[in-house]
Amino acid sequence: MRRAVLGAVVLALVTATSARATPDFAGFGLNAYEPPKDAPAFSLSDLEGRTRTLADQRGKVLLIFFWATW
Amino acid sequence: MPQFEALNAQVVGVSADAPGTLGAFAKENNIKKQLLVADWPRREMLQKYDAMVTDEKSPIYRYAKRAYFVLDKAGTVKFIKVMDTPLNLLSADEVLQAVKAAS
Numbered sequence: 001m002r003r004a005v006l007g008a009v010v011l012a013l014v015t016a017t018s019a020r021a022t023p024d025f026a027g028f029g030l031n032a033y034e035p036p037k038d039a040p041a042f043s044l045s046d047l048e049g050r051t052r053t054l055a056d057q058r059g060k061v062l063l064i065f066f067w068a069t070w
Numbered sequence: 071m072p073q074f075e076a077l078n079a080q081v082v083g084v085s086a087d088a089p090g091t092l093g094a095f096a097k098e099n100n101i102k103k104q105l106l107v108a109d110w111p112r113r114e115m116l117q118k119y120d121a122m123v124t125d126e127k128s129p130i131y132r133y134a135k136r137a138y139f140v141l142d143k144a145g146t147v148k149f150i151k152v153m154d155t156p157l158n159l160l161s162a163d164e165v166l167q168a169v170k171a172a173s
Contacts, residue, residue, distance in 0.1 A: 030138060030149035030160065030168040039141050040118035044084065044106040047093050052082070052106055054145060061079040061172045062141040063165060066108075066121040066134040068085050068156070069095050 039064075073162075079169045084108050086116055086134040108134065121152065130156065140168045148172040 043053045054062075074081050085092050086108045096105055108115050113132065116122035121137040123130050136156040140149040149168040151160060 030140065030151040030164060033147045033150045036146045036148065039139065039145050039147050040115070042115045042118070044109060044115060045089070046104060046106055047089075047096055052104065057080050057082070057141075058145055059143050061077065061143060061169055062145075063074065063079060063081045063169055064084060064119075064139040064141065065081070066084050066086075066116065066119065066137040066139075068130070068133045069087050069091060 073166055074169060077166075077169055077173050079173070080104070082106060084115060084121075084134065086113050086122070086132070138165060138168075140165075140172050142172045 039054060041054050043051055046052050071081065081104065083105045084107075085105065087095070089107045092105060092107055095101070113122055113134075116134055119137070119139065121135050123133055123135055125131060135152050136158065137152040138150070138160060139147055142148050149172065153159070
């Protein structure tokens with residue numbers, strides 16, 4: 001019985017902690033990406049012909065948007 | 071754009087257009103921010119990010135979907151949104167909120 005109660009308490013604590021750790025993104029147009037995943041590496045040229053890599057951007061939050069002149 | 075800079079966030083646009091087309095577009099619209107060419111003509115990055123139109127019947131076959139990825143400082147994907155059609159856009163505020171949450 002004690003084990004069952006203890007288990008329930010631990011489960012409740014874990015659930016509560018997880019809920020706090022995940023902000024409410026419902027209002028966002030973007031979807032939270034779960035589970036978090038490392039972004040695929042890239043190495044691309046900019047318009048001046050310089051090479052830009054994902055590694056260059058480390059240390060900053062990065063917004064990548066894909067688009068075209070369509 | 072200043073709002074993103076205030077958050078110390080980097081904004082990168084990746085296009086599957088030919089370099090010449092993209093350059094002309096940037097010049098015509100006076101765009102000086104980071105625009106990258108998606109490894110023309112292979113477009114591997116689009117495939118890696120699942121951001122390429124693969125429907126052969128689509129008029130924009132092998133072009134980029136309109137898609138947004140927000141990465142945290144460690145390069146982990148935190149938010150993603152791939153639009154059903156390139157005509158749809160997220161608002162700057164929505165994107166900004168995601169960038170703030172990833173900061």
